[in-house]
Amino acid sequence: MKFAILVYGPPYTYQAAHSALHFARAVTESGHQIYRIFFYHDGVYNANALIAPPQDETDIHAQWTTLAQEHDVELIVCIASSLRRGILDETEADRYEKSAGNIGKPFEISGLGQLIDASINADRVVTFGV
Amino acid sequence: MKFAILVYGPPYTYQAAHSALHFARAVTESGHQIYRIFFYHDGVYNANALIAPPQDETDIHAQWTTLAQEHDVELIVCIASSLRRGILDETEADRYEKSAGNIGKPFEISGLGQLIDASINADRVVTFGV
Amino acid sequence: MKRILFVQSRAPYGTLSGQEGLDALLMGSAFVECALLFLGDGIYQLLSNQDAAALGLKDYSVSFGALKDYGVQNLYCSESDLQHRVLETDDLVIPVTALDDAAIRELMASHDVILSF
Amino acid sequence: MKRILFVQSRAPYGTLSGQEGLDALLMGSAFVECALLFLGDGIYQLLSNQDAAALGLKDYSVSFGALKDYGVQNLYCSESDLQHRVLETDDLVIPVTALDDAAIRELMASHDVILSF
Amino acid sequence: MAAKILHTFNKSPISPVLDSCLRFTGEDDALVLLEDGVYTATAAWGVKLDELIDAGVPVYVIKIDVDARGLANRLIEDVQVIEYDGFVDLCANYEVVKSWF
Amino acid sequence: MAAKILHTFNKSPISPVLDSCLRFTGEDDALVLLEDGVYTATAAWGVKLDELIDAGVPVYVIKIDVDARGLANRLIEDVQVIEYDGFVDLCANYEVVKSWF
Numbered sequence: 001m002k003f004a005i006l007v008y009g010p011p012y013t014y015q016a017a018h019s020a021l022h023f024a025r026a027v028t029e030s031g032h033q034i035y036r037i038f039f040y041h042d043g044v045y046n047a048n049a050l051i052a053p054p055q056d057e058t059d060i061h062a063q064w065t066t067l068a069q070e071h072d073v074e075l076i077v078c079i080a081s082s083l084r085r086g087i088l089d090e091t092e093a094d095r096y097e098k099s100a101g102n103i104g105k106p107f108e109i110s111g112l113g114q115l116i117d118a119s120i121n122a123d124r125v126v127t128f129g130v
Numbered sequence: 131m132k133f134a135i136l137v138y139g140p141p142y143t144y145q146a147a148h149s150a151l152h153f154a155r156a157v158t159e160s161g162h163q164i165y166r167i168f169f170y171h172d173g174v175y176n177a178n179a180l181i182a183p184p185q186d187e188t189d190i191h192a193q194w195t196t197l198a199q200e201h202d203v204e205l206i207v208c209i210a211s212s213l214r215r216g217i218l219d220e221t222e223a224d225r226y227e228k229s230a231g232n233i234g235k236p237f238e239i240s241g242l243g244q245l246i247d248a249s250i251n252a253d254r255v256v257t258f259g260v
Numbered sequence: 261m262k263r264i265l266f267v268q269s270r271a272p273y274g275t276l277s278g279q280e281g282l283d284a285l286l287m288g289s290a291f292v293e294c295a296l297l298f299l300g301d302g303i304y305q306l307l308s309n310q311d312a313a314a315l316g317l318k319d320y321s322v323s324f325g326a327l328k329d330y331g332v333q334n335l336y337c338s339e340s341d342l343q344h345r346v347l348e349t350d351d352l353v354i355p356v357t358a359l360d361d362a363a364i365r366e367l368m369a370s371h372d373v374i375l376s377f
Numbered sequence: 378m379k380r381i382l383f384v385q386s387r388a389p390y391g392t393l394s395g396q397e398g399l400d401a402l403l404m405g406s407a408f409v410e411c412a413l414l415f416l417g418d419g420i421y422q423l424l425s426n427q428d429a430a431a432l433g434l435k436d437y438s439v440s441f442g443a444l445k446d447y448g449v450q451n452l453y454c455s456e457s458d459l460q461h462r463v464l465e466t467d468d469l470v471i472p473v474t475a476l477d478d479a480a481i482r483e484l485m486a487s488h489d490v491i492l493s494f
Numbered sequence: 495m496a497a498k499i500l501h502t503f504n505k506s507p508i509s510p511v512l513d514s515c516l517r518f519t520g521e522d523d524a525l526v527l528l529e530d531g532v533y534t535a536t537a538a539w540g541v542k543l544d545e546l547i548d549a550g551v552p553v554y555v556i557k558i559d560v561d562a563r564g565l566a567n568r569l570i571e572d573v574q575v576i577e578y579d580g581f582v583d584l585c586a587n588y589e590v591v592k593s594w595f
Numbered sequence: 596m597a598a599k600i601l602h603t604f605n606k607s608p609i610s611p612v613l614d615s616c617l618r619f620t621g622e623d624d625a626l627v628l629l630e631d632g633v634y635t636a637t638a639a640w641g642v643k644l645d646e647l648i649d650a651g652v653p654v655y656v657i658k659i660d661v662d663a664r665g666l667a668n669r670l671i672e673d674v675q676v677i678e679y680d681g682f683v684d685l686c687a688n689y690e691v692v693k694s695w696f
Contacts, residue, residue, distance in 0.1 A: 001687050006375070008696075010140070012214050013172050013393050015630045016605065016696070018433060022659070026679035032687065041280055042143050045175070050216035052226040057214065058433040080283060084142050084187065086180035086232070096182040100230040102216070112287040119373045120262050120292060124686050127376055129605070129696030131586050136492070138595075143276050145529045146504065146595070148316065152558070156578035162586065171397055188316040210400060242404040249490045250379050250409060254585050257493055259504070259595030267693075269615070271506050273562050274530030300615055301506050304533065309564035317562065346538040365619050369597040374693045384592075386514070388607050390663050391631030417514055418607050421634065426665035434663065463639040482520050486496040491592045508611040 002035040003027050004122035006115070007043035009130040011060045012053070017046050020128035021063055028071045035122035036074045037064075038115050039107075042130070044082040047075070049104030061104060068106045075107045076114045132165040133157050134252035136245070137173035139260040141190045142183070147176050150258035151193055158201045165252035166204045167194075168245050169237075172260070174212040177205070179234030191234060198236045205237045206244045263293045265371035268302035272321065273312060278305045279320045281377025286323075286330055288375075295334035296327070297367060298356065303337050303345065306352040324354050338364060380410045382488035385419035389438065390429060395422045396437045398494025403440075403447055405492075412451035413444070414484060415473065420454050420462065423469040441471050455481060497589035498522045504529035504595050507539040515594040516542060521549050524588060526581060527573075528556040532565060540570035547572045556581065598690035599623045605630040605696050608640040616695040617643060622650050625689060627682060628674075629657040633666060641671035648673045657682065 005024055009016025020037070027034050039046055051061040068075050077087060082103075083096070089109050093101040103109065119125050135154055139146025150167070157164050169176055181191040198205050207217060212233075213226070219239050223231040233239065249255050266285045270277040288294045298306065305321060312319035327335065339358040342348070349356060359367065368374060383402045387394040405411045415423065422438060429436040444452065456475040459465070466473060476484065485491060501523055503515045512534060519525055525546065527534050532555045534543065543553055553573045560566055560575060569575070576584075585591055602624055604616045613635065620626055626647065628635050633656045635644065644654055654674045661667055661676060670676070677685075686692055 003683075003686070010172060010215070015391050015432075015434075019605070019629060019657075022679045023682065026683045030680055030683050032683060040284075041276070042140060042172070045215065048216035050218050050223065050226075050228045050232060051214065052216065052218065052222070052228065053214040054210075057435055061216070080184075081280065084181065084183040085140070085175065086178035086182065086191070088180050088182065092182070093180065096180075098180045098182065100232075102180060102230075102232055112284055113291075115284060115375075116264075116288045116291050119264055119288070119375065124692055125373050125375070126603075126686055126692050127694035127696075129376060129694055133582075133585070145274050145315075145317075149504070149528055149556075152578045153581065156582045160579055160582045162582060170401075171393070187318055211397065242401055243408075245401060245492075246381075246405045246408050249381055249405070249492065254591055255490045255492070256502075256585055256591050257593040257595075259493060259593055269612070271530045271533065271563070273559075274504070274506065300611070301508060301530075301533075304563065307564040309566065310562060311564070312562040314558040315562045319562070321564075344538060346536070361618050365621050366597060368619060368691070368693060369600055369621070372598075372691065374600075374691055376694055376696070386511070388631045388634065388664070390660075391605070391607065417510070418609060418631075418634075421664065424665040426667065427663060428665070429663040431659040432663045436663070438665075461639060463637070478517050482518050483496060485499055485518060485590070485592060486520070489497075489590065491499075491590055493593055493595070510609040510611070 001032045001123045003032055004035045004118035004125045005037045006125060006127040007037060007039050007046065008041040009128060010042040010045040011051060014130040016128040016130045017043060017060060021060065023126065024067055034073045036076055036118040038118055039077045040081050044077045044085055044087045047077045047087050047103045047107035050102050065104060065106065076110045077107050079109050079111055082109060131162045131253045133162055134165045134248035134255045135167045136255060136257040137167060137169045137176065138171040139258060140172040140175040141181060144260040146258040146260045147173060147190060153256065154197055164203045166206055166248040168248055169207045170211050174207045174215055174217045177207045177217050177233045177237035180232050195234060206240045207237050209239050209241055212239060261292055262372040264288050264373045264375060265368060266294060266296045267299055267374060267376045268305060269299045271301040271304040273315060273317055277377045282320060282323055284375060289330040289332045294332055296332060298337040300341050303342055303347065306354060308351060308353050321353055336367060378409055379489040381405050381490045381492060382485060383411060383413045384416055384491060384493045385422060386416045388418040388421040390432060390434055394494045399437060399440055401492060406447040406449045411449055413449060415454040417458050420459055420464065423471060425468060425470050438470055453484060500524050500526065500584055500588035500591045502526045502528060502593045503531040506530040507534040511594050516546065519546055519551060521551060524552040524584060526554045526584060528559055532559045532563060535570055535573045536565060536568050537570060601625050601627065601685055601689035601692045603627045603629060603694045604632040607631040608635040612695050617647065620647055620652060622652060625653045625685060627655045627685060629660055633660045633664060636671055636674045637666060637669050638671060
């Protein structure tokens with residue numbers, strides 16, 4: 001079964017993104033597949049590669065990255081949400097004449113169409129909200 | 131009278147930061163002074179210079195910057211809050227081996243001591259929470 | 261084809277939830293059949309006479325008028341949530357159908373995906 | 378010298394509010410007299426037997442034990458909020474004084490600054 | 495030496511935080527409703543304010559929040575509409591500010 | 596063709612969202628409590644779940660959230676403690692997921 005996971009929560013401030021990560025790992029370990037993880041609202045802050053947590057806290061940005069690389073999972077950041085929150089890749093940083101992007105690969109910026117596509121093509125959509 | 135303003139809310143997602151800005155402007159126009167504006171919790175995201183809002187929305191980062199420049203107001207970003215959320219100046223970016231900082235001047239990173247100092251030395255502390 | 265139910269539960273302006281939910285609905289309606297349900301404080305998004313200019317925020321209540329053009333015809337709210345807020349459907353910027361709790365449960369169960377905002 | 382009242386109103390882990398509030402209190406206690414009041418869900422921060430290791434989050438309930446070393450002696454909670462949660466002060470990791478609503482209002486009014494988390 | 499407290503509330507009145515705010519607002523205090531808090535001063539929720547208002551506690555709402563939400567003609571009596579400069583003055587006139595959120 | 600819905604709730608039980616969640620949870624549905632939602636399954640709030648449980652609606656709590664909050668020995672009867680793999684299975688076994696937050 002294919003799961004789409006929708007993340008609304010920023011790192012650390014709320015538990016939602018951390019729960020979504022637990023859920024995503026459980027999906028990959030259960031024999032199911034992750035169709036896509038879509039970051040919306042403040043969820044886009046998870047893509048911020050500049051996150052530098054204290055050593056006794058988990059690095060959630062790094063954990064998303066590891067999950068994506070080990071299981072070939074798409075991490076899609078909504079462009080409308082991310083621009084107004086200052087989460088940019090190099091292309092958008094150039095377009096808006098900002099000094100540099102801050103999105104870490106394999107997070108990718110894309111449009112809301114990716115949320116709708118995931119809703120259509122995944123068997124289940126599970127939202128982690130705040 | 132000297133006001134300290136404490137901002138917990140991120141830009142756009144909640145109204146708190148926007149209300150704080152309205153309040154701060156009213157303080158400067160009323161003959162009172164702003165002792166310091168302190169950004170804590172998700173409020174640190176206001177310091178993100180990469181914010182690129184749609185043209186029909188206000189640019190809150192730019193508005194904070196204008197307020198600070200016109201009225202010589204201190205905009206202090208809590209370092210503990212900002213590191214785990216990936217809001218860094220160049221010094222911290224170097225220290226944590228990140229590609230670049232993303233804090234726009236005149237926002238400045240400092241410690242929680244600045245919150246306590248503001249609580250002691252301002253006549254009033256007003257919090258804009260989420 | 262799948263059908264998506266969008267659920268809006270928050271008041272406008274205090275959070276961006278309503279606007280980002282509406283953006284998602286407009287995108288969704290281009291591809292599949294979508295319905296929109298207002299629960300709890302969500303109904304405040306439709307209250308008439310909103311004017312957010314002085315806030316410096318986008319007054320998106322007018323955008324709900326565009327839903328018809330996007331082919332979104334199934335608009336619902338909770339009768340009891342409306343009454344609890346001492347509102348009537350006439351107070352709202354667009355017509356919505358007020359449902360009782362059992363009908364809302366059925367509405368949810370008759371869709372393939374529920375996206376909540 | 379000014380006195381600061383810290384108010385903690387949220388449960389632990391679901392939000393970072395409690396931990397960031399405690400950080401601020403520890404800093405404050407180095408400079409001025411501080412008191413700490415738990416309201417509503419805030420009292421859940423003190424519940425014994427917390428173990429957040431599997432969450433990957435910091436279990437900061439142990440840090441409350443350090444408050445004594447920081448000279449923070451005035452710890453309060455709401456009697457009615459405690460009862461509403463079917464808890465007793467014995468269920469908590471450190472001793473706190475339960476106050477009625479009138480005493481809490483007086484506590485607030487007797488401080489120069491209130492910082493809420 | 496008990497100070498007069500200015501309470502602020504910025505959440506929808508369905509929030510349980512409103513009840514805490516009202517419980518601890520004393521007779522010498524005042525209450526400012528802002529952001530989604532302004533819904534509290536409408537017919538649906540205004541009854542929650544009755545006790546304070548009867549006790550003579552001033553209740554204020556922020557004008558731009560009222561206008562944004564379409565509530566200009568929907569406010570209960572006995573609340574005062576203020577702009578941000580009035581909010582600043584209130585903060586100066588009361589000795590401590592307690593923000594409820 | 597009415598689908599069975601898996602409801603999730605992740606807020607403290609003082610949140611008014613809990614009441615919406617419970618109002619719309621049908622007899623064929625199930626409820627997963629996670630994050631601060633697990634407090635709902637303790638003595639103070641469990642009465643809110645009585646109607647669902649009496650109707651045979653399964654109520655689950657996430658183990659790591661229960662443990663983190665010190666609730667392992669404080670849960671009401673009739674709720675089932677699950678790990679994340681159980682949560683994933685439930686999502687697969689019910690046809691739609693409604694997240695309440």
